Amino acid sequence: MANATQSPLPNSTWKPRIVAFFCNWCTYTAADLAGVSRMKHFSNVRIIRLMCSGRVDPQFVLEALAKGADAVLIGGCHPNDCHYVEGNYKCLRRYQMLKRMIADMGIEPERLRLEWISAAEGEKLKRVVNEMVETITKLGPLGLPQKFEQWDREMEEFANHVAARDAAAGGGCAEHGTNTQPLETAHA
Amino acid sequence: MKPIVPKKNEPVRIGFYICHCGTNIASVVDVEAVAKYAATLPNVAVSRTYKYMCSDPGQELIQQDIQESRLNRIVVAACSPLLHEHTFRKATEAGGLNPFYFQMVNIREHDSWVHTDRTEATRKAMALARAAIQRVPHHKPLEVKKVGINPNVLIVGGGIGGIHAALTLANAGKMVYLVEKEATIGGHMAKFDKTFPTLDCAMCVLSPKMAAIGSHPNIHLWTYSEVAKVDGYVGNFKVTVRRKPRYILEDLCTGCQECVNACVYKDAKFADEFNLGLGKRKPIFLPFPQAIPPVTMIDPEVCLNFKRGKNPDGSHTVSDKCKKTCVEACGDRKAIDFKQTQEIKEITVGTIIVATGFQIFDARRIPYYGYGVYPNVYNALEVERLINASGPTEGEVILRNGQVPKKVAIVHCVGSRDENTNRWCSRVCCLYSLKLAHLIKEHTHAEVYNFYIDMRTPGKGMEEFYNRIAEEGMHLIRGRVADVYPDPNDGATGRLVVQAEDTLTNKILKIPVDMVVLATGLEPHPEAESLRRMFNLSCSSEGWFLERHPKLAPVNTFTDGIFLAGCCQGPKDIPDTVAQAGAAAAEAFALIDKGHVEQEPNTAYILDDCCGCKSCIPLCPYTAISFAEDTKKAIINETLCKGCGTCVASCPSGSIVQNLFEDVEIYSEIDGVLAEGLF
Amino acid sequence: MVALLEPAVVDKATTLETLLETPAGKRMMTCIQCGTCAGTCPYGEHMEFAPRLVINMLRGGFIDEVIKSDSLLRCVACYACLAKCPRGIRLTDVLLPLVKEQVLVTRTEIPAEFQKSLENMHRYGNPMGESPRKRAAWTATAGTKIPILAEVKRTVDVLWFVECYPSFYARGQDNCRAVAKLFQALGVDFAILGNEEKCAGECGQVTWESGLFESLAEDNMKLFKKYQFRRIVTADAHAYNAFHFRYPMFGLTQPAEHTTQFFARHLDQLKPRLTRPVNRTVTYHDPCCLGRATGSYDEGRALLQAIPGVKLVEMVHNRVNSICCGGGGGGMWLDTYYKQKGMERLSERRVREAVATGADVLAVSCPYEISRFEDALKTVPHDKPMVVRDVVELLAESLA
Ligand SMILES: Cc1cc2nc3c(=O)[nH]c(=O)nc-3n(C[C@H](O)[C@H](O)[C@H](O)COP(=O)(O)OP(=O)(O)OC[C@H]3O[C@@H](n4cnc5c(N)ncnc54)[C@H](O)[C@@H]3O)c2cc1C
Ligand code: SF4
Ligand code: SF4
Numbered sequence A: 001m002a003n004a005t006q007s008p009l010p011n012s013t014w015k016p017r018i019v020a021f022f023c024n025w026c027t028y029t030a031a032d033l034a035g036v037s038r039m040k041h042f043s044n045v046r047i048i049r050l051m052c053s054g055r056v057d058p059q060f061v062l063e064a065l066a067k068g069a070d071a072v073l074i075g076g077c078h079p080n081d082c083h084y085v086e087g088n089y090k091c092l093r094r095y096q097m098l099k100r101m102i103a104d105m106g107i108e109p110e111r112l113r114l115e116w117i118s119a120a121e122g123e124k125l126k127r128v129v130n131e132m133v134e135t136i137t138k139l140g141p142l143g144l145p146q147k148f149e150q151w152d153r154e155m156e157e158f159a160n161h162v163a164a165r166d167a168a169a170g171g172g173c174a175e176h177g178t179n180t181q182p183l184e185t186a187h188a
Numbered sequence B: 001m002k003p004i005v006p007k008k009n010e011p012v013r014i015g016f017y018i019c020h021c022g023t024n025i026a027s028v029v030d031v032e033a034v035a036k037y038a039a040t041l042p043n044v045a046v047s048r049t050y051k052y053m054c055s056d057p058g059q060e061l062i063q064q065d066i067q068e069s070r071l072n073r074i075v076v077a078a079c080s081p082l083l084h085e086h087t088f089r090k091a092t093e094a095g096g097l098n099p100f101y102f103q104m105v106n107i108r109e110h111d112s113w114v115h116t117d118r119t120e121a122t123r124k125a126m127a128l129a130r131a132a133i134q135r136v137p138h139h140k141p142l143e144v145k146k147v148g149i150n151p152n153v154l155i156v157g158g159g160i161g162g163i164h165a166a167l168t169l170a171n172a173g174k175m176v177y178l179v180e181k182e183a184t185i186g187g188h189m190a191k192f193d194k195t196f197p198t199l200d201c202a203m204c205v206l207s208p209k210m211a212a213i214g215s216h217p218n219i220h221l222w223t224y225s226e227v228a229k230v231d232g233y234v235g236n237f238k239v240t241v242r243r244k245p246r247y248i249l250e251d252l253c254t255g256c257q258e259c260v261n262a263c264v265y266k267d268a269k270f271a272d273e274f275n276l277g278l279g280k281r282k283p284i285f286l287p288f289p290q291a292i293p294p295v296t297m298i299d300p301e302v303c304l305n306f307k308r309g310k311n312p313d314g315s316h317t318v319s320d321k322c323k324k325t326c327v328e329a330c331g332d333r334k335a336i337d338f339k340q341t342q343e344i345k346e347i348t349v350g351t352i353i354v355a356t357g358f359q360i361f362d363a364r365r366i367p368y369y370g371y372g373v374y375p376n377v378y379n380a381l382e383v384e385r386l387i388n389a390s391g392p393t394e395g396e397v398i399l400r401n402g403q404v405p406k407k408v409a410i411v412h413c414v415g416s417r418d419e420n421t422n423r424w425c426s427r428v429c430c431l432y433s434l435k436l437a438h439l440i441k442e443h444t445h446a447e448v449y450n451f452y453i454d455m456r457t458p459g460k461g462m463e464e465f466y467n468r469i470a471e472e473g474m475h476l477i478r479g480r481v482a483d484v485y486p487d488p489n490d491g492a493t494g495r496l497v498v499q500a501e502d503t504l505t506n507k508i509l510k511i512p513v514d515m516v517v518l519a520t521g522l523e524p525h526p527e528a529e530s531l532r533r534m535f536n537l538s539c540s541s542e543g544w545f546l547e548r549h550p551k552l553a554p555v556n557t558f559t560d561g562i563f564l565a566g567c568c569q570g571p572k573d574i575p576d577t578v579a580q581a582g583a584a585a586a587e588a589f590a591l592i593d594k595g596h597v598e599q600e601p602n603t604a605y606i607l608d609d610c611c612g613c614k615s616c617i618p619l620c621p622y623t624a625i626s627f628a629e630d631t632k633k634a635i636i637n638e639t640l641c642k643g644c645g646t647c648v649a650s651c652p653s654g655s656i657v658q659n660l661f662e663d664v665e666i667y668s669e670i671d672g673v674l675a676e677g678l679f
Numbered sequence C: 001m002v003a004l005l006e007p008a009v010v011d012k013a014t015t016l017e018t019l020l021e022t023p024a025g026k027r028m029m030t031c032i033q034c035g036t037c038a039g040t041c042p043y044g045e046h047m048e049f050a051p052r053l054v055i056n057m058l059r060g061g062f063i064d065e066v067i068k069s070d071s072l073l074r075c076v077a078c079y080a081c082l083a084k085c086p087r088g089i090r091l092t093d094v095l096l097p098l099v100k101e102q103v104l105v106t107r108t109e110i111p112a113e114f115q116k117s118l119e120n121m122h123r124y125g126n127p128m129g130e131s132p133r134k135r136a137a138w139t140a141t142a143g144t145k146i147p148i149l150a151e152v153k154r155t156v157d158v159l160w161f162v163e164c165y166p167s168f169y170a171r172g173q174d175n176c177r178a179v180a181k182l183f184q185a186l187g188v189d190f191a192i193l194g195n196e197e198k199c200a201g202e203c204g205q206v207t208w209e210s211g212l213f214e215s216l217a218e219d220n221m222k223l224f225k226k227y228q229f230r231r232i233v234t235a236d237a238h239a240y241n242a243f244h245f246r247y248p249m250f251g252l253t254q255p256a257e258h259t260t261q262f263f264a265r266h267l268d269q270l271k272p273r274l275t276r277p278v279n280r281t282v283t284y285h286d287p288c289c290l291g292r293a294t295g296s297y298d299e300g301r302a303l304l305q306a307i308p309g310v311k312l313v314e315m316v317h318n319r320v321n322s323i324c325c326g327g328g329g330g331g332m333w334l335d336t337y338y339k340q341k342g343m344e345r346l347s348e349r350r351v352r353e354a355v356a357t358g359a360d361v362l363a364v365s366c367p368y369e370i371s372r373f374e375d376a377l378k379t380v381p382h383d384k385p386m387v388v389r390d391v392v393e394l395l396a397e398s399l400a
């Protein structure tokens, strides 16, 4: 949806948008338990149910951020407790990879969080959600869609700039040309 | 009703329903506004609110709309899918659609119950609804898989809970494996003399049931055994049981105990576990007179025919240093086997009942009650044994120094209702304390002081029981004991002073007594944690096994085919344990009787696009993926796949699809929950 | 056994009116009226309103009646009720001080001895009314140079907070000399505040006058801000308690340690030097401010057991169940009043238990206890001689 990427409604104070991927057996159930126990928490976290944290495709996380989420929370069973034996380990590995990836993109590490929350830990669920909302409120909006637009614009300008300068220098590639030094940046 | 099969190009027509849940949802979420919002979204043909969607009229509403408005997708925003997804899938199916053309939105547990701001909660409901409405057009018709059920049942724990469940199922003709870690079944109940509220003899009701277990043709009783491993799933669990060596061949031993009499140890001199160390036994012994199986065992730690100490693997080595008068006495029966080693049994069962009970609180954790320091401080279980006619004192309530106590204090709530130890109320302690007060008085004519915080006697006949005991003239003092210490005026006799505030008279009491009985609470077994892992159960934060739903599925667990009975799920008395065991047996029976289980069709399959990179193959915990050499593509065995989706998330070419959780479905949910203006 | 107490459960601004709104106050709503607090209180039988009833009166809106009574004059802030409360209610250090403060405000007659020591603390910064200029006088007898922070003009590792009893009382000074000797043996980089130091004010806080406590705490904090040091070490369990729980609210950032904790932490270094045997049977009294308040039961005992020749025996009431010496919460200056009311002196109750162990030495780790127990030994009959020693004194004695 195109409008998902627009800035917040006029007059409304900004609130973090957090997408959560919870496994069916532990963390989703913990969220149910928090409900049954009426443990009040912030409403900014939107839960998507998956059968196991192992189903969390890194692409889901990136998609959520790209679609305007300010942060992503992944919830699974504690180590050794995964309903499917070791889906959570797989998830942990992907999470570590994702952490590096988003760091490379200049995104604060706090925007991605993985928590093991068992079906009995309604209290922990509440705590994690509240902590996360507070942290992200402090960090402010991520605005990846807007950033993407801006990056696209910059890349375009840069490409134009390089093209113009290459044209002025008589063209040619860095490896063969005479004017190597400034061109290195374009190849980096 | 004619099944409606949407044609390929037929436009998607969604029916959206939002439930008030009485006021549970509607008091926080503006359901009308959500319905109005949903009506504006693409593909939504019908959008309604209803007081109780899960009620019959609610479900009929869906069926009617499917027929009349030619709906081909259904979205219901109500409670958790873990509660009612099944209900609405059924309603969808009853309306003539494939049940998987349905999606549920959780706006109660995840919304109205946890938020207070009406605007925010309503926005969240809208966003979640939108996610489902965007997702559901991608749904495909799916078919529920049916898997056969092995009719055998495993029951873990042979207390009254396990015993009752085993007999119920065995009498119904099912084959039961009953695994008990101690050398005899019976659990805690076998230690009691009388039981509240009726004060009837515990063994009189329990021993016939125990004997029936021992002789039942449909029951394999494996005592002194433990479950070592569990694989598989409902209908088809593969279980490994380890039978520890008792050095007696069960089939050959007749329970005559001639070996015990003949043992070179003339006197029993080793602490006897069944009597909590209050009595003594020999190296060869019967756990207690009515033990089932009625088979002796040898304690290799003290028997002279074994070397002292265990081998690193936990086994023991024979020293052959003893005259073995026991073997002589056993004679032709040849039941003694010093070379016995542990035995591994592998069985397949369709359902499992966990009935592993509880342990009593270790009173040493409250140092100011002096348990383990002053010999005249006892825990309740020890006193149960003292009172028991077949106990170490043959039913005489006497102190360790042989004297009969003249004044006895019973301290309620030891290790219960206390932030420093266990927070919960153990439920049976008030009642068993009243029982012990009566029995101690009956046996000794002592003056008995019960110190309680609140007298908790719920349940049928319990208040009447309290009344009866109170009439007998107990001192019932409302105040938690704050200190127990040796009487400074009377050091030599071991007399103790019990200090507490009588909160009803506002006076501090310091009562000298000869015996202190600690009504220790019930707590989960420490091994419950490893059992929990093995059976893939959940525990409450206290460590009790978690039932699937506290009201509607009290004996079910989150793992299909595994049921709970008795105190492993939480403290309870014998009547409730037995009721629960019956319920667990009925649940197991219902599954077996049906003959098959229906499996959620959330399995994965591999598309032709598979590039043959094999990265998914090692990821599957069930080895459901293999590589077809002819086509050079991976394939998933649908019967083995459990639907975790791990392989799907890993496929570099995106060629694995998980039914019910397809990528496109999740992407549309992501887009939906991030809807603008709804935060 | 006792859950570790969180330092900041109420902020400085909490009053009796606002208490039930705070998290600590909400806990009080969960009181089950079990009476453990009253039952364990060493003076419970002398209180018309013991802690249990105080809570119920507060919840029911009848707290004024409690304030009119002198019940809480009898609380010696021993932490027993708090330690055993099954609901983890903060009685000793949260509820009771707030009530006591009101008692002091509304009461017309205050026991004179008590009144005097509060005034002394105000005027002189110590309860005995000694001249603040003599606070560091003991250092002359230390047998070694005791560095003063104002003079060393650099960062020191340890700020040794000496406190009033060790500074001014002869038996307290024994303790000081022992600490100095041990510091030197360990090569500790330390300094004291000298005459600038003022009473840490713990009694002011836990007893009655939060105003008095605040002014003392602010004075001391000014000094702490002026100098550079890495930790505070004090031999006074009460001061330690104040630094641990209250001073962080006034901006103290350095960690505080009691001498027993500090020396127990350095036991590996100390042990080889403890060569002179002390062939005595010793029983150890847990100070309330160290034991029940902060869970520090093992350090004192570990130090004693490190001394060659020492045989450690326990009294009937020990560790969490220890009996107060009666000096806390202002009890130090209420002995006459308690006597008038016909109340047994707790120090005597405690000493009777010590005597019953057959020990030669009653070891303590709080300066109040020295004088209280030595006094009590004068009145409690005992066949075998018994002396009172601070754990640190015994350590110093064993040092070759
Ligand atoms: C002092 C006392 C007095 C009581 N008096 C009464 C009374 O008068 N009336 C009344 O109604 N209730 C009474 N109760 C409560 C009663 O004991 C329980 O309700 C009852 O014992 C529960 O039965 P259960 O089968 O669930 O557990 P248990 O009796 O604890 O039995 C569990 C069994 O499982 C076995 N087990 C444990 N772990 C494993 C494992 N890993 N593998 C295999 N086996 C395992 C144990 O060895 C045990 O045999 C009393 C309780 C106490 C503590
Ligand atoms: S081998 Fe000896 S000690 Fe062991 S049971 Fe037999 S007779 Fe007793
Ligand atoms: S979804 Fe899970 S169980 Fe199924 S094949 Fe993939 S990894 Fe195996």
Ligand code: SF4
Pocket: C030, C031, C032, C033, C034, C035, C036, C037, C038, C051, C052, C055, C081, C084, C085, C086, C087, C088, C089, C091
């Ligand atoms: S001990 Fe705690 S719960 Fe019990 S009466 Fe006292 S304050 Fe209330």
Ligand code: SF4
Pocket: C037, C040, C041, C042, C043, C044, C051, C074, C075, C076, C077, C078, C079, C080, C081, C082, C091, C092, C096
């Ligand atoms: S702190 Fe000690 S003296 Fe004060 S009320 Fe509690 S138990 Fe009694």
Ligand code: FES
Pocket: A023, A024, A025, A026, A027, A051, A052, A053, A054, A075, A076, A077, A081, A082, A083, A084, A085, A086, A087, A088
């Ligand atoms: S099922 Fe919860 S993480 Fe795998």
